[in-house]
Amino acid sequence: MKVSDAICKFFETKNVEYVFGYPGGALLPMYESFRHSNFKHILVRNEQGAVHSASGYARISGKVGVCIATSGPGATNLITGIATAYMDSIPIVAITGQVNTEAIGKDSFQEADITGATEPFTKHNYLVKDPNDILRVLKEAFFIASSGRPGPVLIDIPRNVQDAHIDFDLSKEINILGYKPTTDGHSGQIKKIIQRIKKANRPLIYVGGGVFSAKATKELREFVKITKIPLVNTMMGLGAFPMDSPYYGGMVGFHGNEHSELILKEADLVLIIGARMSDRATMNFSSFKTDTDLIHIDIDPAEIGKNVVNQIPIVGDAKNILNSLNKKISTLKIEDWLNKVNDIKTFTENFVTTNTKTINPKIALRLLSSISPNDTIITADVGQNQIWAAKNFKYYGDRRYLTSGGLGTMGYSLSASIGAKLASPNREVICVTGDGGIQMLLAELGTLAESKAKVIILLFNNSALGMVKELQEKKYGKNAPFGIDYDLSPDFVKIAKAFSLSGERVYSNANLNKVYQKALSSEKSFLIECIVDKDFGTL
Amino acid sequence: MKNYVLSLLVENNSGVLSRVSGLFSRRGYNITSLSVGETENKNISRMTIVVFADEPTLEQIKKQLNKLINTIKITEFDYSNSIQRELILVKVKSSAKNRYQIIDVAGIFGAKIIDVISDEITLELTENENKIRSFIELLKPFGIIEFVRSGITGIEKKSI
Ligand SMILES: Cc1ncc(C[n+]2csc(CCOP(=O)(O)OP(=O)(O)O)c2C)c(N)n1
Numbered sequence: 200m201k202v203s204d205a206i207c208k209f210f211e212t213k214n215v216e217y218v219f220g221y222p223g224g225a226l227l228p229m230y231e232s233f234r235h236s237n238f239k240h241i242l243v244r245n246e247q248g249a250v251h252s253a254s255g256y257a258r259i260s261g262k263v264g265v266c267i268a269t270s271g272p273g274a275t276n277l278i279t280g281i282a283t284a285y286m287d288s289i290p291i292v293a294i295t296g297q298v299n300t301e302a303i304g305k306d307s308f309q310e311a312d313i314t315g316a317t318e319p320f321t322k323h324n325y326l327v328k329d330p331n332d333i334l335r336v337l338k339e340a341f342f343i344a345s346s347g348r349p350g351p352v353l354i355d356i357p358r359n360v361q362d363a364h365i366d367f368d369l370s371k372e373i374n375i376l377g378y379k380p381t382t383d384g385h386s387g388q389i390k391k392i393i394q395r396i397k398k399a400n401r402p403l404i405y406v407g408g409g410v411f412s413a414k415a416t417k418e419l420r421e422f423v424k425i426t427k428i429p430l431v432n433t434m435m436g437l438g439a440f441p442m443d444s445p446y447y448g449g450m451v452g453f454h455g456n457e458h459s460e461l462i463l464k465e466a467d468l469v470l471i472i473g474a475r476m477s478d479r480a481t482m483n484f485s486s487f488k489t490d491t492d493l494i495h496i497d498i499d500p501a502e503i504g505k506n507v508v509n510q511i512p513i514v515g516d517a518k519n520i521l522n523s524l525n526k527k528i529s530t531l532k533i534e535d536w537l538n539k540v541n542d543i544k545t546f547t548e549n550f551v552t553t554n555t556k557t558i559n560p561k562i563a564l565r566l567l568s569s570i571s572p573n574d575t576i577i578t579a580d581v582g583q584n585q586i587w588a589a590k591n592f593k594y595y596g597d598r599r600y601l602t603s604g605g606l607g608t609m610g611y612s613l614s615a616s617i618g619a620k621l622a623s624p625n626r627e628v629i630c631v632t633g634d635g636g637i638q639m640l641l642a643e644l645g646t647l648a649e650s651k652a653k654v655i656i657l658l659f660n661n662s663a664l665g666m667v668k669e670l671q672e673k674k675y676g677k678n679a680p681f682g683i684d685y686d687l688s689p690d691f692v693k694i695a696k697a698f699s700l701s702g703e704r705v706y707s708n709a710n711l712n713k714v715y716q717k718a719l720s721s722e723k724s725f726l727i728e729c730i731v732d733k734d735f736g737t738l
Numbered sequence: 739m740k741n742y743v744l745s746l747l748v749e750n751n752s753g754v755l756s757r758v759s760g761l762f763s764r765r766g767y768n769i770t771s772l773s774v775g776e777t778e779n780k781n782i783s784r785m786t787i788v789v790f791a792d793e794p795t796l797e798q799i800k801k802q803l804n805k806l807i808n809t810i811k812i813t814e815f816d817y818s819n820s821i822q823r824e825l826i827l828v829k830v831k832s833s834a835k836n837r838y839q840i841i842d843v844a845g846i847f848g849a850k851i852i853d854v855i856s857d858e859i860t861l862e863l864t865e866n867e868n869k870i871r872s873f874i875e876l877l878k879p880f881g882i883i884e885f886v887r888s889g890i891t892g893i894e895k896k897s898i
Contacts, residue, residue, distance in 0.1 A: 318757055319764055323807040326753075343807060376749065377810040501801035504794065 202330050203232035203361040206294070209337045210238055212369065215265050217241055217256060217621055219249035221276075223269020225296030225309065228361035241617070241650050244642035246273050248614040250280025250351075252646070254289045255578060255618030258601050259626075261414060263344050264618065267294040271309030274355070278317060279608060281351045285320035286605025287435065288412055290349035292340050293321075297357040300328050314355050322350030330363035338373045347380030348499040349412050380498060384515035389523050391511055392494050395468065396528065399492075401536045402428045403448070403466035407480070408435030408604065409473015409497060410517055416440070418521035419472070426531050428470070429540045431459045433480040434589055435604040436473070441595035448540055452480040454586045454737065458547040462540050471495045473517045476506040477605065496520050558729040560584070560659050562708050564591035567629070567657070567715055574598060575627040576619050580612035580636030582666040583737045584659045588631040597626075610639030613647065613656070620652035627655065627719070634660040634688060644698040647724050655718045656702075658691055661731040669737060695726035702726035739792050741770055743815040743822060744800065745892055749808040750776060750783040757806050758785060767791065767799050771824075771889030782810065786822075786891045815892050822892040825864045826873070827852070831881035832859045843876050858883060 200208070206229065210218070219241045222230045233240050243249045246268040253264030264284075268277050274295040284291045297303065298310045303326075314324045323343050325336045333356070340352040396402055410419055416439050423430055423446050430440050431448040434455075440447055449456035451463060463469070469491060474480065495502075495509040496517055503512040513520060552562060564587055573596035579588040585602055594600055601619060603611040616630035637658055647654060659665075664683040671680060695702035701723045703714050711729070718725035748754050755774060762769045770788035777784050789799055796814075803809055815822060832840050832854075840859050844851055849863035863873055867890060874885070 314753065315756065318753075318760055375807060378807050499805070501798065501805055505798060508794075 200365060200367045201228065201232065201361070202333050202356070202363050202365055203228040204235075205333060205365060205367050206337065206361075207232045207236040207238075208367060209334065209369070210265065211236065213263070213341055215263075217618075218265045218267055219243055219252040219256075219618070220267035221246050221249060221269065221273055223273050223296060223309070225270035225273075225298060225358045226267065226361075228358065229267065229294070229296065241621070241646065243614070243646045245640055246276035247280045247610065248640050248643040248646060250277055250284060250291060250293060251608075251611050251614030251640075252618035252621075253291050253293075254280070254284050254287075254611075255601060255615030256622045257289050257291060257618070258411070258615075259576060259599065259619045260622035263290045263292055263341055265292050265294070269296045269309070270298055270313075270358075271311045274311050274313040275316065281317055281353065282320040283603050283606045283608040283611060284351040285322070287408060287603065288349050289351065290344040291351040292344050293351060293353045295353060295355045296361070297326065297355045299359040300357045303357065314353065317353050320351070321353045322348075324353040324355070326355045327360055328357065330360050330365050333360070333365065334367070334369060335371065335373060338369070339375055342373065343375070343378065347378070347382075348409075381500075381514045382498070382516040382519055384496070384513045384520035384523060386523075388511065388513040389520065389527070392470075392513060393524065393527055395492065395494065395511060396426070396428075396470070397531070399468035399531070400533065401466045401539075402426075402468040402470065402531065402533065403462060404428055404430040405451070405463075405469050405471045405474060406430060406432040406436035406439050407472070407474025408433070409475075410436060410439045413473060413498070413517035415473075415516075415518035415521055418518050418525060421525050422521050422528070425525060426528055427533060427537065428531065429462070429537060431462060433474050433477075433604075434602065437589055437600040438594035438598055442593050443595050445537070445541060448544065450589060454589070456547070456590070458543045461543050461547065465539065465543070466491060468492045468494070471497075471509075472521075473497060475502045478506070481506060555732050555735065557706055558659070558711065558731050559708055560587045560729065560731055560735065561591045563711055563729060564588060564631075565593075566708065566711060568592040570712070570715065571629070572627050575629060576601065576616075576623065578602065578612040578616040578619060578628065578630045580632040581607045581609045582633045582636060582664070583661070583669070583735075584631050584633045584636065584665075586737050587659070609636040611636075613637060613640055613643050616654045616656075617643070617647050617650055617652050620654050621650065624652070628652075630654050630656045632656065632658050633665060634658065634662065634685070634691070635664045637691070641694070644695060644700060648698045648700050652724070653722070654724045655715075656695070656724065656726040658726060658728045659731045660688070660691065660728055661733050661735060662688055663733050665733075665735075666737060668733075691726060691728045700724045700726060702728065704728045704730065706730050739790060741788050741790050742796050743820070743890060743892060744787045744789060744803070745813045745815055745820075745894070746785040746787065746803060747777070747810040748783050748785055748806075749810065750781050751808070754783070754808045755785075757808060758787075758803065761802055761806065765798075765802060767795065771887070773889035773891045775891070784891075786889070788890050813894065815894070820892045820894050822866050822890050823864050824867060824870055824890045825862070825888040826870050826885055827860060827862050828874070828877060828885035829858055829860045829883040830877050831883060832857060836880060840877070840880055843873075847873050849873065
C-alpha cells in the first residue's frame with residue numbers, strides 16, 4: 200500500500216473526522232489519497248488557521264486535532280499555531296510535506312527544517328525518512344499528543360516517502376522507552392494530601408486548564424460537593440466549575456477578580472489542580488502568605504515546583520487523583536470560611552454600568568450570557584475582548600471558554616470557533632474578537648463560510664488595538680498613541696457579506712438583543728459588529 | 739551554585755543532541771560540559787552533562803530533560819557512586835633546560851608524552867576533574883600554548 204494511503208487508513212482507525220489543511224507540491228500524493236478517504240478535508244486560507252481550527256476541534260471533541268501543510272512556507276505558517284497549542288497543552292498531530300529525501304539539507308526549493316524549527320514547542324516531532332517507519336511514527340504521534348500532558352506532535356514526510364509502498368500492519372505494539380507518563384497518583388501522597396486537607400481551616404481549590412485536558416470536570420464538581428471547599432480558577436480553568444455556585448470564588452490572575460485574590464490571600468491551604476502557575480496567573484502571588492501550604496496536582500512533574508515552591512507534590516492525571524480523593528474524603532467543617540469567601544465576594548463585586556453612547560461590551564456580554572443556551576461555546580481572541588468575555592459571560596453547565604491563554608495569539612478565535620463548531624454541531628458557538636484580532640486571519644471567514652459550520656461572530660470594534668492602547672497610555676501618557684490605530688478600518692459587515700455570511704452592525708446595547716436573536720435563528724454564520732468607544736477600558 | 743554531573747541515556751538518533759542542548763540554551767541553564775557517545779547498545783547513547791546550578795534549578799533541569807521523549811533515564815552522579823574521567827591534550831612551551839621538569843610533572847600524573855618538537859611538548863592525560871585542574875596549575879609556569887578538554891564522561895560504579 201502507498202504510504203499516503205496508509206496514512207489515510209490510519210486516520211480512519213483513529214476516527215479522524217476532519218483534517219484541516221492546505222495543499223502544495225510536496226503534498227500531492229497525500230491529497231490524492233485524501234480524495235478517496237472518508238474523512239473531510241477543510242481547506243483553510245492560511246495554515247495558521249488550520250492549527251487553530253484543529254485546536255478548537257480538539258478542545259471540544261476531546262480527540263486529537265489533525266492538520267496538514269505543505270513543505271517550506273506551508274510548514275512555517277503552521278508555527279504560530281503549533282506554539283499556541285503547545286502553550287495550552289492541546290493534542291494536535293500536524294503533518295507537513297517535505298522535499299524528496301535526496302534533496303534534504305541542500306536548501307532545495309521549498310525546503311525548511313521544520314523539525315528543527317518546531318523543536319522548542321512541539322511535545323515531539325519526527326522526520327520520516329524510511330517509509331517503513333510511518334505507521335510506528337503515526338501510532339507514537341497520536342499516543343504522545345493525547346497522553347500524559349497533551350501537546351502538539353509534528354510529522355514531516357518527504358514527498359517520495361509518501362509515494363513509497365509498505366505493508367499496512369498495525370499489529371506491532373509501540374514501546375517508547377523514554378515515555379511512560381505517570382497517571383495514577385502515588386497512594387502515599389494521596390494519603391498525605393487527605394490528612395493535610397482534613398487539618399485545613401481555610402482550604403481553597405485553584406483550578407487550571409489541566410482539568411479539561413484530564414476530562415475531570417465531573418470529578419472536580421464531585422470533590423467540591425463532598426468537601427465543601429471553595430474554588431477559584433485561572434483563565435484556562437474558566438468553566439470547569441459553575442459560576443453560580445456558592446463555592447465559586449472567581450478568576451485569579453492579572454485580569455482576574457479582585458475578590459479571588461483576596462480569597463487567595465486568606466487561604467491557609469491551596470490545592471492546585473492542573474495549573475502551571477504561569478506568571479500571568481500568579482502575578483499577584485505575593486497574595487500567597489509564606490505560611491500557606493500548597494498541594495500541587497499535575498500530570499507534568501516539571502510544572503511542580505517550577506514557579507512556586509510546593510509542600511506536597513502529586514504527579515498524575517487529575518481525573519484519577521480526584522477519583523481517589525473522592526473515595527476517601529469527607530465533608531470539612533469550614534462553614535466560617537465559606538461565609539467569609541461569600542462575604543468577600545459580595546463586598547468586592549462592584550459592577551458599574553457606565554452608560555456609553557455606543558455598545559458597552561460588559562453589559563452586552565452579560566445580556567448575551569443570560570439568553571444563550573447553557574452549553575454555548577465561547578472562543579475569545581486576545582486583548583480586551585478576551586477579558587470582557589472571560590469576566591462577563593457566565594460559565595456554568597457545559598459552557599466552555601476557549602482562548603489562547605499561554606501564548607496569547609491574536610487571530611486564534613475565529614479559526615478555533617470553526618473547529619469547535621465542527622466538533623459539536625448542536626451547540627451554539629460564539630466567536631468573540633476585536634477589530635485587530637479578526638484581521639489577523641480575516642480570510643478564514645472564507646473557511647467558515649465553506650465549512651458550513653454556523654458560528655456567531657461577536658466583533659467588538661473599538662477602532663484600535665485596545666489592550667495595547669491601554670498599556671501605552673498607562674506607560675507613556677494619554678497623548679502618545681502610536682501604531683495602534685488603523686487609519687482605515689474596513690466595513691466588517693460588508694466583508695462578512697462578501698464571504699456570503701450574514702451580518703449586522705449594532706451601535707447600542709438596546710438593539711443588541713434583537714440582532715442576537717436574528718443571529719441565533721440564522722442558518723448562516725452571522726457577524727455582529729458592535730461599535731465600542733475607543734476609550735472603553737478592560738476592567 | 740555548583741557543578742552537578744548528570745548522566746543521560748538517550749535514544750541514539752539524529753536530533754537528540756540538538757533537543758538536549760536546545761533545552762539548555764532555551765531555558766537559560768548553564769552547561770559546563772557535555773560529552774556523548776554510543777553505548778554497548780547501538781540504539782542508545784550516553785550523554786554526560788555537567789551543569790552549574792543551584793538545587794531547585796537542578797531539579798527543573800532533570801524534570802525538563804526527562805520530558806524529552808528521547809530521554810530514557812537520568813542519573814545524577816557523585817564521586818561515591820561513579821567513576822568520572824576527562825581527557826585533556828595540552829601543549830606546553832619547553833626549552834632544553836626545563837624539558838625534564840615537564841616530563842617529571844607528566845610522570846607524577848601518569849600523563850603520556852605524545853609529541854615533542856624543539857620548543858613544544860604535547861601531553862595527554864585522562865583523569866578526574868580535580869587532577870586535571872592541578873595538572874594544568876603545575877604546567878602553567880612553563881607556559882601553556884593551548885589545551886583542549888573532552889568534557890567529563892562517566893559510568894556508575896555498580897548499578898543499584
Ligand atoms: C499575534 C499577536 N500580535 C500582537 C499581539 C499583541 N497584542 C495583544 S492585545 C493586542 C490588541 C488587540 O486588539 P483588538 O484585536 O482590536 O482587540 P481589543 O484589545 O481592542 O479588544 C495586541 C496587538 C498579540 N497578542 N498577538
